Each structure stands twice: as structure tokens, then as C-alpha cells.
Amino acid sequence: MKDATEPLVHVAGLRKAFGATLVLDDVSLSVRAGEAVALLGANGAGKTTLLRILATLARPTRGTASIAGFDCGREPECVRERIGLVAHGTLIYEDLTAEENLRFWRVLAGGQALAAHLREALAAVELEPYAGERVRSFSAGMKRRLSLARVVLARPQVLLLDEPFAGLDQRGKKWLEEYLHAFKAGGGAIVMVTHSFGRQLSVADRIAILGGGRIALDRPRSLVTPEELARLYALHTEEAP
């Protein structure tokens, strides 16, 4: 039985190599319910790789990654039921309307796609007036908001985010911040890969820096001032091979 006090996201001794290139060496990380961890690191440090392993899109060479007690490598379908991924790709079919896109992903995930719920999700990201329009005519910001609506609709337990604020305007960023705070308050866990040190970091409870294939730093955000963060970041990412 899955223990309620277990962390929602648990990574231990994770190792990932692509052929002869070692990207992740010995990564360990835990995130509890109601907690958000910001994952920082230089380009190529392996942040996206780690996120993809958690999202069951890649398999580790060694070590374990699990979500809500389910192993990402051995029980991917159980993990997929509980996660929402917001990454670079928007997961949008340009020739379908906004509502049709949401309906497609919802039904494919085995859910009910009642028109009322779809409209609700669109309204949450302020896309309801465009529900019946083909996505091809949307701006980049609108497409990103639609992709967030898709995740909102899925009601995941864990959010895996890769630069989620990129491509959003001020209103969009504010909305996302509020949504993430509410998500945590509802008991969800968040792993957020980001490059920015700005106010989006306020969502995070902990800051982790990935360098040299491992978690070089894992500290509560309240204990790190912005200046210290910049210094620590420079320190640990210079250690990267």
C-alpha cells in the first residue's frame, strides 16, 4: 500500500547515460505533497533529462524515480495518470479548435469530456471566447495558455514543469503563479525546471541546483537570498564537467 507520508516525488541514485556520455550521475531528490522544488542548472546539466525521466518519457540507466509510490520505469501508466507535464512543446493540433484539442486529450486519457468542463478550463486561462476557433490562428501566448488548460483539466497530483512561464504575458504569468500556489495548497507537488531567478521563483519552497551530474545544492528558498543564490549558482555550475 502506498504510504501517505511518503514523498510524492522520489528520486534516488539516478544515473542516465546516452551511449558514452554521462548526463546524470547520482541524483537524489524528494518532493513532498504541497511542496514545490525549483531545479536550476547550466545548459546541458541534465535538468530536462531528469524531468523526462520523471515524466516516463525516458528510462534511467540506473537508480529509481517514482511518483506517488509508482516506479516511473516499471509502472509508467500509473505514473502517467497522476502527472501533468508542461514543457517546450504545447501538445496542440493546429487544425483542431481549442475545445476540440482539450476534448481529444481528455478522452484519450480515458476521461469524460463534458462540454461544461472543457469550457470551464478554457475560461480559467481566458480562452473561452476562442473555444471554437482553430488553434492555427492563435498567438504563441494563447497556445501556451491552451496547453496549460489541458494540464488543469487533467487534475494531476504532480506537476512537472519546464520553463512554464516562458511565452506568457504579465497576466498569464500572474495567473500561473496563482494556479501553482493553489495547486500546492491542494496537496500537489511541483518540480519546476527554470533558468530565471526572478519572482517566479517565489512559487518554489526549495531550490536545487543540478551540476556535475548531481544535485549540488538543495536548500529551502527562504534560507537563500538572491545574491547568495547567484553566487551559489555560479559556484556549482562551474563544477560541471
Add this chain to the structure above:
Amino acid sequence: MRFARRAWILAWKDLTIEWRAKETLNSLFFFALLLIFLFQFALGPDRERLSAALPGLLWLGFILSGLLSLGRTFAGERDNDCWDGLRLAPGEKSAIYVGKLAGNLLLMLAVEAIFLLLFGVFFDLDLVAALPGLALVVGLGTLGLAAVGTLFAAMTAHVRARELLFPVLLLPVEVPVLLGTVKATEAVLLGEPLGTVAHWLKLLAVANVIYLTIGVLTFDVVLDG
């Protein structure tokens, strides 16, 4: 029931997008026309020679256009990381196989209907009498092509030189289907009763069962690879 809904939404998505963009269908209709010209030029004006070669030419046409449409099965998933989206959707991946297969089947049958029409017009054939038998043979053969083609399309979607590798992988496997359908079509066009080619039809049916079973059982391996 959930399986059926998921397969259905995938087929619906593919057909809706195809209907709105009309990229594949229009090009394939035109391709069919061009192939007819090609066959005529390659074989010359001798009507006897053309008549004898007709069943083979028909299936050559079906296979060539089938290669084009099957090869594009997952082209829509290349944008916006939708391929990852398919992998992330929880539930049996074989529903995606069945949905894609259904979409491919409908598309191929539409193109083949146009082919038959054009054949009838350009080579002055009366196909009406042979229609029921023809429908059965074409149905069995197209399913055989699509069942393996959909699986291999997923397999080659992210492999180097996929446009070349896909036909190279598919054609050797389709030899039994090609032989069976040409022989059966020959008989049907000559007005012979279907009983004379019952063994071929059984072969096609068995092949389809084998291909569909492998497809359903291994699609998640191919999608998640």
C-alpha cells in the same frame, strides 16, 4: 468500452484534421491519376497486354499510394511534441494503434475507390459485376497493408532515413498479401466464383489475424521505444 472510445477519438482526430487540411487525400487522388498515366506509358498501347496485367497494376497502384499514406501516419504528431502527448496519455497504447489503423484504412479505401473508378474509365472496364467480390478482396488486402504499415510507421517515426526505411521494411513482409490479392483480383475480374480462390482469401484472413495480433500486442513497445 473505454478502449473503444479512446480508439475512436484518435480516428476522429486524424480524419477531422485530414478533412480540414485535405493535404493527404487530394495529393493521393492526383497521385492515382498520375500512376494510371505511368502504367499506360510503361506498358504501351497494346490492350491485350494491359488487360493481362490489370490485377497486378491495380495492386501496384494500391501499394504505392498505400506506402505514401501509411508512411505519413504519424506526421501530424511531429509538431508541438504531440508524439510525447500520445505516450503520456494513460491507458493501453493498443487503442492508439487501433485508432490510427482505422483512420489509415478509411483513407486508403477512399483512394482505392478513386483508383478503381479511374481504372474503369481509362481502361474501359466494367467493374460493376465484380464489385462484391472486389470489395471483399480489396478490404482484406488493404487491412493487411494497413495493419503492418501502421505498426512500422510508428517504428520508423524517429529513426534515421525513415522515408526510405519504411518501404524497405514493409514490402518484404507484404509479399503474401500482394500475391494473394493479385490472384484473387484476377479471378474476380474474370468473373470466376469466389470459391475458386477460397484458399487465397483464407491466407489473407490468417495473415490479417497474425498482423493485427502482433500490432495490438507490441504497439506499446514501438511507441515507447
Add this chain to the structure above:
Amino acid sequence: MWFSTGRRGLTGVLGWLAALGLLAGLGLALGVAPREVSQGNVQRIMYLHVPSILTAYLAFAIVLVASLGYLVSRRQAWDHWAGSAAELGTVFTGLTLASGSLWGKPTWGTWWTWDARLTSTAVMFVTYVAYLMLRGMIDEAERRAQFAAVLGIVAALNLPLVHFSVLWWRTLHQPPTLLRPVPAALAGIFRLTLGVNWAAFTLLFAYLLAKRIRVGRLSEEGLP
């Protein structure tokens, strides 16, 4: 695991046995076995041709089993067996086709004929060449193993369909054509020669397979 250093001794023994077998087989085929009445010395190619195709069948049976084994267990060792066996099987099939061609030209006046057995063998050859091409196009070991396993199963289960479809294609409206690589009833000495060569080929195949698997394993060691 399977081919640790302790096993290198076994591989060596296989090699020696294969060499001995081939020598014996060659001696029997060229020296001891009598000259065949109707075809002349060319008929001796049979002692190469038939063992080749039988060895190829063995190789492809291994590919099927190894493909299933990989999909069930996901252990990389199965994939090494599958890939190596497929390579060797393809080579032996090519040898079969080439030797058949060399046999056919002086005997029946043609390099190639679309008779049932030749055609099936050619389709089998082409199928596994395609399998090898797929393997060659994928760099990541795990993905290559998975896709090759699926293709390996499709290819193997397709072979009986190929066999019957080609057979019916050739024989139902025409009498079967002439190429019969193995005469219907073989006298004792012919059978002995064939048997020795077959055994030698099988030993050679086992030796080459062991070597090839070892090379495949070594090329993946030293990777993190």
C-alpha cells in the same frame, strides 16, 4: 553470465570441431562421394547449398526465440543473440542463393528462375536484410533491441505465409519447375556426405555466433 572467460574454452573447442568437420566434409564432397550421373561434378555444390539453407533456418529460428525472449525479459543478452544470429542467417541465405545460382546455370541454363523455393528463399533474404538495416539505423541500444525484436517476430511469423503464398503462386496453374536441390531418394554415401557437411556447417555457425555475440557484448562494455 553467458560468455564469461570460462566459456572461451568452449568457443575454442567449437572452432576446432568446425574446422575438422569442414575438412572432413570437403574431403567427402570432393573426393569420396561419387560423381552424379546426370549433372556431373556441378552437383557437388549441393553439399554447400543444402547445409547453408538449413543453417540459415536455424539462425532465423534463434532470431525468433531471442526476439520473444527480449520482449518478455528486457535483458540485453537476448538482443545480442538476435542480432548476431540474424547477421549470420542472412549471410548463409546469401550463400544459399549464390550457390543455387551457380548450380543452376550449367545444369538448367539459367542463373535464376522464379520457382517456389528460390523465390521464398529470396524473399526471406530480403526480409532479414531489411531487419539488419533497421538495426543499423538505430544507435541507442535499448531502442534498437526493442524495435528489432518486434520486427524479428513479424518477419518470422510471416515466413510460413510467404512459403504458402509463393508455393500456390507457382504451382496451382503451372506444373512445378525443375529446380530440385535434393534428389528424391539419396543413396547412402550421398546422405553421409550431406550429413557431415551439415554438421560441420552447424558447428561453424555456432562458433561464429559465439564470437559475434562476444564482440557485440564487448562493444557495449565500458559504457556507463
